[in-house]
Amino acid sequence: MTSKPQKPNQLQIEIPADLTPAYTNFAIVNHGYNEILIDFAHVAPGAPKTRVHTRLVLTPYHAKLLLQALGQNLAKYEKRFGEIKTQRPDLPDRPVMGFDPSLIH
Secondary structure: OOOOOOOOOOOOOOOOOOOOOOOOOEEEEEEOOOOEEEEEEOOOOOOOOOOEEEEEEEOHHHHHHHHHHHHHHHHHHHHHHOOOOOOOOOOOOOOOOOOOHHHOO
């Protein structure tokens, strides 16, 4: 009698039809010993302030997995659509955004 190898359990993910996506162009990343916090917001051009609309709280382990997944997906994106340029000489007065690594102190 032979047994077939069992497939590992697959996670079924449901995305609700009424899910509202949240656009973000600003993020603040903080951390403590046990967690990484990422606050997301949308900064409108010329607006003097914004409000955080989403906060992710991850373990450092899951944050590293998220970083790897983002890196892999961005590499695939750039392979298909070309390099994403973060330095734009044509925009010398670009607004300061929370994704900018130069803001990290």
